Amino acid sequence: MSDLSYVNPGPESAWGTYLAQVDRVLPYLGSLSRWAETLKRPKRALIVDVPIEMDDGTVRHFEGYRVQHNLSRGPGKGGVRYHPDVTLEEVMALSAWMTVKNAAVNLPYGGAKGGIRVDPRSLTRKELERVTRRYTSEIGIIIGPQQDIPAPDVNTNSQVMAWMMDTYSVNVGATSTGVVTGKPLDLGGSLGRVKATGRGVFVTGREAARRLGLSLEGARIAVQGFGNVGSVAAELFAQAGARVVAVQDHSGTVYAPGGLDVGALQAHVRHTGGVAGWHGAEPLPAEQFWDVPCDILIPAALEGQITAERANRLHARLVLEGANGPTVPAADDVLRERNVLVVPDVICNAGGVTVSYFEWVQDFSSFFWTEDEINARLDKIVGDALATIWDRADLHRIPLRTAAFAVACERILSARQERGLYP
Structure with a gap:
């Protein structure tokens, strides 16, 4: 990569998106902003x-x-x-x-x-x-x-x-x-790890819906990406009474306004490798996924999926970022103007790394926890983190993403400042 592209990436590239997110948080870092170039x-x-x-x-x-x-x-x-x-x-x-x-x-x-x-x-x-x-x-x-x-x-x-x-x-x-x-x-893995990221999406989504006054009972869910994250999140929302009405993956898009049978779709994907061809729903052209009537959208595929144009078309009240970087900065602005709440990736999909941390700790101690203990610790850590971020958002009247970056970057740059520079 040339130095020019490193400094001036495209505005909707993954690195460009990240840099724009950092720039938006600088006004909230106070004296720590002198270290911001570190980020x-x-x-x-x-x-x-x-x-x-x-x-x-x-x-x-x-x-x-x-x-x-x-x-x-x-x-x-x-x-x-x-x-x-x-x-x-x-x-x-x-x-x-x-x-x-x-x-x-x-x-x-x-x-x-x-x-x-x-x-x-x-x-x-x-x-x-x-x-x-x-x-x-x-x-x-x-x-x-x-x-x-x-x-x-x-x-x-x-x-x-x-x-x-x-x-x-x-x-x-x-x-x-x-x-x-x-x-x-049997090689030192942790119980609960496979479903941890999807569970984190559900836990943060449940709390966000509660704060919005959105009942999960009967709520319509659209999921992009039906791998380890999207399928687990869909399963947990369905268990909570929500209707998963649309799913898109690399193979195609399926839609059923009355709700999909998530378990049957998971079995189909395990057998065929994708959602395409499943007879329990009607197929849709890929781009029509963004027009599906829904209450909650879960982008759980790759980065850069929600552009400003797509953000203008969404029907959802709540976006839960199961993927990393699925929403470009211009789309963030559109969604805020439309009063669509976005729970950002850095907290929404943090369940996976949280249980990875548990696994790392268990490997060092050679003492392993039960799955109930794992899930209880996960729910508390992710729930407490979201509450802290929400309080910061309310304090400054800023989006949850900017608040999450403010909380995180304060911790990162405080550590950088306290450690100092060597030599």
């Missing part, structure tokens, strides 16, 4: 070549990244995604949002993120394992239980984390379960 510059960015031998004997090269945005409050924490559109700029933005997210929930972490530019669906299982192990070896110089702890993200899962943990452990000569989170249970 705009990643501490460390690593680009690695990932060569592997394919099953047919050919050698292919993939490009991988690991970015540590800020480590002032603790070791880096953030997922690893496998996607054909992964770029350094995207990973920079995702790492920065992790810095803010961890501080907003008051976890003792900095922010990091990783990724490989690859379509994992084009790889066999053995090829996927080789890619994972080579990538882990390449970034091994900057990760570790006290340095930077990866986790699952888009197109990665507990099996990928198991390969990462094993590779790192072999390279350092000792089993190191705490180097990643989101692992299988």
